[in-house]
Amino acid sequence: MADTAPPAAPTVDPASNASAANITISFEETMVAYGSLYAMAVFCIVVGSIRSVGYVLEHIREKKLIEASITTKEAKRFPFTASAVLFGLYVFFKYGDVVQAEVGKFIFKRGVETAEDVVANITNGTATATSGGLFSYLPKISKENAMIVLLVLLCWEGSVALAHLLKPVFSAILNRLPIDANSQPRANLPYEINFTRGKKDAPTDVDRLIEWKFDTHDLVSVAVCSLVGISHIYRRHWISNDLIGCAFSLYGIEQLHLASFKGGVLLLAGLFVYDVFWVFATDVMTTVATGINAPILLQFPQDLFQMGWQAKKHAMLGLGDIVIPGIFVALLRRFDCRVLEQGANKKKQLEGKKGRWYFQTTMVAYAAGLTLTIFIMHVFKAAQPALLYLVPACVGVPVALATIRGELSDLWNYSEEHLVKKDDKEAAKDAVAHKKTN
Known part of the structure; x- marks a missing residue:
């Protein structure tokens, strides 16, 4: 998951860094850039949350189970899985050439060249099929490819x-x-x-x-x-x-369906620690985020007024800082809309009930947390783990609101896990448990 990049973040095109470094960014340009990122993030969460209601209702009414879902079990494992993937990418980016050469030494058996010559050729990308076997393909497994x-x-x-x-x-x-x-x-x-x-x-x-x-x-x-x-x-x-x-x-x-409020809290709490550790305690997150030249973040030029559409210096916001809080906000939207009751066509139960405001208040909290992230990033001129500010806001506000309204138990126990398609092992366990209870 990419983190929010600082105002002086690398441009998408590395070759333009030299020219971009000489550009002076005004306060107005900075505000326009980060305001645009802010607007895109809020737009994606609001529209995505509204669409998630229709997505779940469609499955309920057609009596289909949801396949892509994060249950409480997956929420516990997700930060560890994400950490393993992130660290694997870090090793590949930082030590890929060394690992490639060592693997070449191990695979090399016989050939026209000596092992030392082949390793040298791998390093400069001139190894040939005379190396034998799988060896001729190793130069193709590079960071660039x-x-x-x-x-x-x-x-x-x-x-x-x-x-x-x-x-x-x-x-x-x-x-x-x-x-x-x-x-x-x-x-x-x-x-x-x-x-x-x-x-x-x-x-x-x-x-x-x-x-x-x-x-x-x-x-x-x-x-x-x-x-x-x-x-x-x-x-x-x-x-x-x-x-x-x-x-x-x-x-x-x-x-990306989040199946329960408990699972959402566990997911955000785990990724809170994940984001803070990999950004502040190591250089892993920044190395991976700047090493992947692919659309895994939103960006908006800070020198747009000076360079036009060919701007070089960008403010950035990682997609993980939008999607991860977004699926939690979408769950609150479904809770507000009483999706489970609508899916069961219990219209009479919906009449006369107090309105819920969890979606709106949490969106305000997300917006405030993102504003704080951008402010601190701008002041300290350094990358910030956005979830450090977004998670307390997105979790604390709905819990506080539910406590005030006397709905904490309803919110905490809200679950859509019965709508999720289970694998064969889980289905077998549930069948055994059901037989024991009966």
Whole structure:
């Protein structure tokens, strides 16, 4: 998870650092840059939270279980998993060349060259197939090539997320275009791709490993939005970066389902420690964040008024500082909207109940925490772990409000875990536990 970058953060294009360093940024330009990041972050959380209500209600009404969900069990493990991934990337960025050479020594058996020559050739990227076996492929496993693969993958995923969000727009246009010979809109044909595991003669005993459902409008939307991803791969412009980043944030907050309030508190508490440790106690977070040249953050130029659209010096905000608090705020939005009661069609139970304000108050708390993060970052001119300020605000405010309103028990015990699809082992455990209780 990337952290908020300081005002003098590295530009997206490393080659432009020298020219960017000579630019003097005014206070007004700084405020415009951080105000834009602020507005994008708040927009993504508000819209994503509203969309998450429809996402969960759709699953309830269609009696489908939610697959991508963070339960209490996953919330406990998430900070450790994230730490392992982060440290792995750090080792790869900082010691990748050394590890590559050592692996080369181990793999090398026989060949035209000596082991020392091959290791030297790996270091300067001139190793050839004469090294034998897997050895000829080692020079291709470099940081530069790995970053290209990561960039292409993230741009593709971002284009798909953007296409998902903009599909209603494309559908509205396609439904009005006279495309076929009779000047009528062409039918929106559905498609489905399944990867299953099981026996051919027992179709009922089949596990669906992957199930893709899409239609013609999806294909058109992805085709158009992929132009944004292709543009970013070739130009790395901050506008295409922000389009992909906002799409990631909106899609993540909508569909990365947080299953319970307890799980949300555990998740935020664990990531609070994770963020503070890796930013303040080590150089791991900053090394990884500045080493990945991919759309994993939002950025806005601080020298926009001086350099125009080709601005070089950017203020940055990591997507993790939007999505992680965002899925917690989305849970509060669903709590406010009484999603479980609406899904059960218990309309009479909704009448006459007091309004809830957890979503609104927590959004104010998030906005205040983000403002404090930007202020401290600007004063100390150093990267800050945004969750250090966002987690106490996003957790403390709804808990305090629930205590005042006498709803602390309802909020603390709020859970949607019964809507989550469980794996085979968990389902078997639940079945055994159910038999014992009966």
